[in-house]
Amino acid sequence: LGENALVGTGGAILNRKPMALVRALVEAGKPVNLVTFLASTDAELLAEAGLLRKLTATYCGLERTGRAAAFERGVQQGRIEWCESSEWLLLDGFRAAAMGLSFLPSRSGRGNDLPAARELREVNDPYSGEVLLAHPAIRPDVALIHAWRADEEGNVQLPFPPDHLWDVDLYLARAARRTVVSVEEIVSVEDVRRTAHLTRLTRIEVDALVLAPGGARPTACRPVYEEAVSL
Amino acid sequence: MTTAEVMIGALAREIGDDDVVGVGLGTTLGLIAAMAARRTHARGSEFTCAGALSPEVGLLEAMRGPDGMAGKTGAWISHFDTMEMAERQAFTLMFLRPAQVDASGALNVSRVGDRRLPGGMGAADTPSLLPRVVCYHTDHRPQTMPQRVDFVTGRGENVKTLITDLCVIDFAAGSPRLRSIHPGHTKESVRAATGYPLPCLQEAGVTPPPSTELLAAIEEIDSHRLRDLEFRTSREEAQRRLTAARHQPLPIPTT
Numbered sequence: 001l002g003e004n005a006l007v008g009t010g011g012a013i014l015n016r017k018p019m020a021l022v023r024a025l026v027e028a029g030k031p032v033n034l035v036t037f038l039a040s041t042d043a044e045l046l047a048e049a050g051l052l053r054k055l056t057a058t059y060c061g062l063e064r065t066g067r068a069a070a071f072e073r074g075v076q077q078g079r080i081e082w083c084e085s086s087e088w089l090l091l092d093g094f095r096a097a098a099m100g101l102s103f104l105p106s107r108s109g110r111g112n113d114l115p116a117a118r119e120l121r122e123v124n125d126p127y128s129g130e131v132l133l134a135h136p137a138i139r140p141d142v143a144l145i146h147a148w149r150a151d152e153e154g155n156v157q158l159p160f161p162p163d164h165l166w167d168v169d170l171y172l173a174r175a176a177r178r179t180v181v182s183v184e185e186i187v188s189v190e191d192v193r194r195t196a197h198l199t200r201l202t203r204i205e206v207d208a209l210v211l212a213p214g215g216a217r218p219t220a221c222r223p224v225y226e227e228a229v230s231l
Numbered sequence: 232m233t234t235a236e237v238m239i240g241a242l243a244r245e246i247g248d249d250d251v252v253g254v255g256l257g258t259t260l261g262l263i264a265a266m267a268a269r270r271t272h273a274r275g276s277e278f279t280c281a282g283a284l285s286p287e288v289g290l291l292e293a294m295r296g297p298d299g300m301a302g303k304t305g306a307w308i309s310h311f312d313t314m315e316m317a318e319r320q321a322f323t324l325m326f327l328r329p330a331q332v333d334a335s336g337a338l339n340v341s342r343v344g345d346r347r348l349p350g351g352m353g354a355a356d357t358p359s360l361l362p363r364v365v366c367y368h369t370d371h372r373p374q375t376m377p378q379r380v381d382f383v384t385g386r387g388e389n390v391k392t393l394i395t396d397l398c399v400i401d402f403a404a405g406s407p408r409l410r411s412i413h414p415g416h417t418k419e420s421v422r423a424a425t426g427y428p429l430p431c432l433q434e435a436g437v438t439p440p441p442s443t444e445l446l447a448a449i450e451e452i453d454s455h456r457l458r459d460l461e462f463r464t465s466r467e468e469a470q471r472r473l474t475a476a477r478h479q480p481l482p483i484p485t486t
Contacts, residue, residue, distance in 0.1 A: 015296075038350075038352070042394055049356075057350060058350050058351065058352045058353070058355075059349050059350030059351075059352050060349055060350055061349035061350070063257075064470060064473070066463075067349065068349075069328070072347070075347060080463070082347060083349070084350060085342055085354040086266060086351065086352075086353065086354075086355035086356050087310075087314065087352060087356050088353075088355075089315060089355075091310070091311065091314060095311075106318070107318065107360060108318070108355075108356040108359055108360055109355060109356065110359045110386070111359055111383075111386030111388065112337075112355055112358070112359065112383045112385055112386045113341075113382050113383040114355050114384070156454055160307075161283075161297040161298055161300070161301050161307045162282075162297065162307065164256075164281040164282050164296060164297070164310075165282075165297065165310050166309070166310075167309040167310050167311050168310055168311075168384040222296075222298065223298075224296065229474075
């Protein structure tokens with residue numbers, strides 16, 4: 001990655017954050033722009049290392065364990081740009097990029113202050129004439145995702161029932177120019193064929209696979225471990 | 232009867248038999264109300280919680296996520312499908328807990344003064360999509376109920392009711408009117424705590440307490456009293472109870 005790349009991270013708050021890959025980013029030492037649905041330890045670690053330039057997310061915090069202190073300091077001191085987004089803005093952005101479009105039309109956000117803050121444009125529905133918001137495509141240079149397991153060909157699996165918001169990661173992976181997935185375990189092609197209903201990302205969509213047991217810690221990776229939280 | 236229970240009663244009263252309620256894991260009172268309404272006066276209602284469709288679990292199991300709800304729901308709905316449901320108004324009602332709600336019903340979860348808040352998640356989206364949004368707030372003060380919010384995270388037109396720790400405010404006619412006052416408070420004390428003029432609905436009286444049946448459902452759903460999580464003075468104790476309870480084995484189902 002070059003300097004100031006747009007990096008997308010998967011997971012949601014205290015769940016399945018790609019922390020091993022984020023630590024690799026910190027070691028690489030280059031400033032990044034981060035986009036993620038619900039930011040937590042990913043943004044916080046990059047902020048602490050002084051490498052986070054800009055965060056686009058719908059939330060940044062540590063849920064019941066408190067606020068993201070290094071991130072908040074960075075925003076207050078003007079070192080980090082906080083680009084508040086909404087769930088539809090982000091998911092539509094990933095979906096538009098995944099479809100090769102530059103935007104998706106939506107009713108979401110009409111009448112509030114976010115469209116002006118994000119400089120969104122409007123679009124006319126050519127059939128009904130309805131004025132809609134054009135949610136712009138978000139195309140990360142790389143998507144970093146941590147998952148339960150994969151085969152050596154790169155077919156990636158999550159357990160069932162999946163964790164909340166699991167499908168957002170799929171759109172992120174398909175929106176990004178490159179997708180790197182770290183997993184708890186690499187299993188045989190036969191094992192994955194026997195449980196193909198659990199495959200969520202295919203080898204066509206995964207550019208690199210990393211074996212990283214514990215790679216989501218301190219956040220959770222079901223069914224292997226829970227988040228490491230003490231109050 | 233605690234303020235939390237009066238508020239859950241008022242929230243549950245907003246739910247009818249035909250409602251499909253969207254409610255997040257972070258809005259505990261709203262979630263308890265949706266669960267309790269389905270067990271009492273609105274058995275036909277549905278709610279979704281972290282992707283599970285009307286899971287037959289208590290609050291603690293819901294907060295434990297998929298492992299706590301597995302086997303207790305007939306459907307897991309992806310987030311994309313949830314958002315699509317909102318776009319086509321398959322959800323009829325959403326509960327939100329913003330930092331501020333103003334006289335137009337507009338809500339703010341983004342920043343108050345120059346203090347940045349953690350982020351609004353779907354609060355920017357659902358008020359422009361769903362036909363009916365019910366907001367609640369556990370700390371009714373002039374700063375949290377201003378004439379005009381500092382930032383419009385979600386627009387106000389679809390916000391129909393606001394339930395606070397002091398009263399119930401009706402926005403159905405487009406402007407705020409006092410519908411009822413919780414026991415222990417007066418018109419004067421509510422108006423002094425509100426940043427905009429608050430005329431009364433003609434029938435404005437005391438907020439009715441939850442029925443015996445609803446109270447029993449609340450007790451069954453939330454035996455760990457996690458309904459205290461959203462109140463400043465009781466949050467810390469409730470978090471300790473949550474942490475202790477989360478690490479116990481899941482209770483054996485009774486049905």
